Amino acid sequence: MQLVLEKRAERSTFIALASPLLAIVLTLVTISILLLALGKNPLAALYVYFIEPLTDPYTLMEIAVKASPLVMIAIGLSLCYLANVWNIGAEGQFIMGAVTGSYLAVVTNGSDVGHWLVIVMLIMGALGGALWALIPAICRVRFGANEILTSLMLVYVADLIMDYLVRGPWRDPKGMNFPTTASFDPSATVPVILDGGRLHAGVIVTLAVVVIAAVMLGRTIKGFEIRVVGAAPRAARFAGFKSDRLVIFTFLISGALAGLAGIIEVAGPVGVLQPGISPGYGFTAIIVAFLGRLNPLGILIAGLFLALTFIGGEGAQISMKIPLDLTKVFQGVLLFYVLACDSLILYRIRLIGSQPKTA
């Protein structure tokens, strides 16, 4: 007896709709077992994780603040992945966006230059991220170097560049030797849009990005090109779509979005450039992209959901002494189940006897 995968004649629409829900249910069951093993009441813990953060306006705003960079990065990544381009260095592009955008904030520190500054910073951040993403794109197009590995390597280089700057030339002279730049001036800060929290204007930018991506993918030739090159590279070649140009294009867009998310994070909720500005947003965004099945609206929902696990995890740590690591376990398990369930859309699992049928 053996389990084998069998390709379905056509995608199963029912499973396509049911699979994310099935994945979430399976994850909740797994996590509940784990919570029992840790000696915690699973129902109480799941309430703290998923319901409690939704009952308070402050934590609701925090969820939006947390989801914003995740969604913005994941939208860019989804364009890459749809086109079968594997940018997994969004973390590095996020950091380089934060660094290039912060340059203006650092050099103009103390001289209130006016509110146009933050706009220019955002543009520079997006450019910085895009340029950083251009390196693996060119390595792939010109030399055929695998972009998974190059983009990943550059994450560490970006992290070290930032580390050097905030410990060296950009360090706040009044900062008691802490590795951080001076706090950004108000003119270099993304404004808060609601009182009583940290909800900032960057969230609106993210929503705009979601809408633009949805329109582009569904209604434009470029979106069509991305999907065709990813799904059927041979057909795309016959249609005259240049896959090299698309590699550059998707890397530039995803790099720009990651960079934009980086500078918004630094000029918004964080307010300074310092090590640890990203708790792995660039990597978590990969989960978000897959959980949202590379669809802009799906990514928005997935990003909010993952942000909820972050905020809920913090709450569970405070009120129930549940280790913060459980959030990571949750995210890893969730991605596993999502990927596994998604495979059922294209394949069915068959139990066959050891004698292969001769039909």
Added chain:
Amino acid sequence: MLIVEAIILSVIAASTPLLLAAAGELVVERSGVLNLGVEGMMIMGAACGFAGAFLSGSTFVGALTGIAAGMALSFVFAVLTLGLAVNQVAAGLALTILGIGLSGLIGASFVGQKIVPAPHLYIPGLSDIPVAGKILFAQDGFVYFSVLLVVGIWWFLYRTRGGLILRAVGDSHTSAHALGYPVLKIRLMAVLFGGGCAGLAGAFLPLAYTPFFIPGMTAGRGWIALALVVFSSWLPGRLVAGAYLFGAVSILQLHAQALGLGIPSQLMTSLPYLATVIVLVIISRARGSAGSVAPASLGVVFVPDR
């Protein structure tokens, strides 16, 4: 002389986990599977290895638990990518996130505990040779094993029928399948082997490198191991050289800082990553003319048709 000796010893200690993890991943990638979860399997190996050694009082049991933990995690990866034909990049990343989280949960109760570090094994006679004897023949078991492991892998890949089949599977799974080789079974073995190696590499850290466990103590070594495999262009011989080069850079960076050489330490630290990108570009350019580069089926999902 003593300082040089100390530096060489610390380079060996820093290189060993990289070599162990990268050797396993080399076999995995040679079979055509890209498992990006090395970091996750390593940190699980570190946490479970320490737990095993602490509870049993034996380094050997600790090493075995580390291997088992790495293999268990890699089995999850195999079920998804081989059994369910899931995208390997995504599954590998999920594995890393899961490993970091689980190891934190498992290791939490062991933080602050100490164990007796792995004993150094003195090879009679040889270890008495001045300088070289102490460097080469008075190491802990992990160091000897890492070298034996790479020699064994080289021998397997290039001198046995099994190795030839494994490379064939990695270069063209459709051809290997057509010839009647069980592609998925061979890949499963390779993935489990890689998981065991990563687990052992992780276990080395709390069992021999520092005699205690801290969460996240692998500190990106799993990613460096991945870089190393590329850096070595999938050749075992170059892997040893690469592992010691990367290990040496990470140690020299500490000394350069202490000596105040004026080079930013971050530049030194980033050298292995930059070198990997450059090597990758060079070997990819040479593709076609020169022979051995990436396994042709690397990262490509395979679903056998009946």
